[in-house]
Amino acid sequence: MIRTLKTALSLAALLAAGAAQAQVNCGATSGRVNIVGNEFPAIKTVAANAAKCQTGSLTVKSNLTSTHQRINLPGMQGNPAEYTSAIIATSSIVALMNENVIRPLDALVAAHGQDIPKNQLITIDGKVMAVAFMANAQHLIYRKDILAQVGAEPPKTYEDMIRVGKLIKDRGILKNPLGGAYKAGWSLAQEFVNMYTGHGGEFFKPGSAEVAINNPRGIAALNTMKALTELMHPDFLTHDNNETSAEWKSGNVAMMNMWGSRTGVLMAKEGNDPKVAENTMVAAPMTVGGGNTPATTLWWDGWTVARNITDEDARATFLVLKNGISPSILNDETMGQAVWMIAGYKPAPVNQGVMQTMAMGAKPYPMLPYMGLLHTALGDGIAPFLQGRKDAATTLADIEKAYTTAAKEKGFLK
Secondary structure (H helix, E strand, O other): OOOOEEOOOOHHHHHHHHHHOOOOOOOOOOEEEEEEEOOOHHHHHHHHHHHOOOEOOEEEEEEEOOOHHHHOOHHHHOOOOOOOEEEEEOOHHHHHHHOOOEOOOHHHHHHHOOOOOHHHEEEEOOEEEEEEEEEEEEEEEEEHHHHHHOOOOOOOEHHHHHHHHHHHHHOOOOOOOEEOOOOOOHHHHHHHHHHHHHOOOOOEOOOOOOEOOOOHHHHHHHHHHHHHHOOOOOOHHHOOHHHHHHHHHOOOOOEEEEEHHHHHHHHOOOOOOHHHHHHEEEOOOOEOOOOOOOOOOEEEEEEOOEOOOOHHHHHHHHHHHHHHOOHHHOOOOOHHHOEEOOOOOOOOHHHHHHHHHHHOOOOEOOOOOOHHHHHHHHHHHOHHHHOOOOOHHHHHHHHHHHHHHHHHHOOOOO
8 A cells, every 4th residue: 555645745735833932841850761863953953952851860862873874774683672762854755654563643742742733743544653853855065266267156956066066177177077876886876866756757657657768858867967976976875964074174175066955064163164154055966958947856754753662761752752843943153054934933044045045846755655665676676777888778777676576575566
């Protein structure tokens, strides 16, 4: 059975709804809370505020790491689960639901979360499964000083990005002017999702789990990705968001598609080359192939509560994380870390890329129970094409085959 997502992922509506949230006391006095999530600044802020709930009989720990997607599921499959909560995003909740390791939050919301705006309650098949606290998207960032050297405006299309990148390279300004999180696996698959969406592609046949990416739009998406990689660092297949950010900070990149949740770090004066930081600018996501749909996807980040824990620990986890996203976390330092769905949030200049993404009508990432299987197949299967070892049609056919096998094993296809 195909799950249905019922959440107003108009992220603009999610953002506006945050204004209704009121600050609350933690409310938990005992129990065990152990949070796993990504390591970017906004999540560190949430975890730090959650940790303030700790008492002598209430322990609050967190493991924030770039490997969170590899460890959250195993860490929640035990009984009791090692982690009482995973901070997840639009796509990563699907794997946890498919393995039945997170619990519905309806009873906890009824008892302790009546003041949480409804648009923050991520509801799947009629059950609240997560509480969202920030919106996110990938969009353009660029070096205004380098673009000025070649007389170029910030690109509005990927075709423009490639053209300007070639100018920068041909004039000897930068050897590899484009950056990108193209590491084989999750990051590489996400770049295909962006590009295929921008080309107007649909991932599955209507009303079905049958994949449908081996078509002219899919081939065009791969060809665009390959053209971009020709202007990237030769080791692009090992570059995730961390390596790409490091390349940017070193002044080796002039343009790239980057998560809004990470741009604040790249624009901060502290810890960065002043010349790079002061010339780093954000812009709207680009389109591709003559289309009007941004070649990106809208996301939310939020928290869950594990199924295989005691009710006491579940209650403590809910209350501690509710405190973690209270308005008290907002200040001059944290305001620019994310597009927060929290009362008192005021968009900072660094957040304009995500705001423009929403304004352009970008599509949300496909939150379907079988999309994770396709994402995995894409991450495993695209590299040979980018390395010149397969043609585009064969690459997509092999990816569809790998997905279909996995979908049959999981019961999504017969």
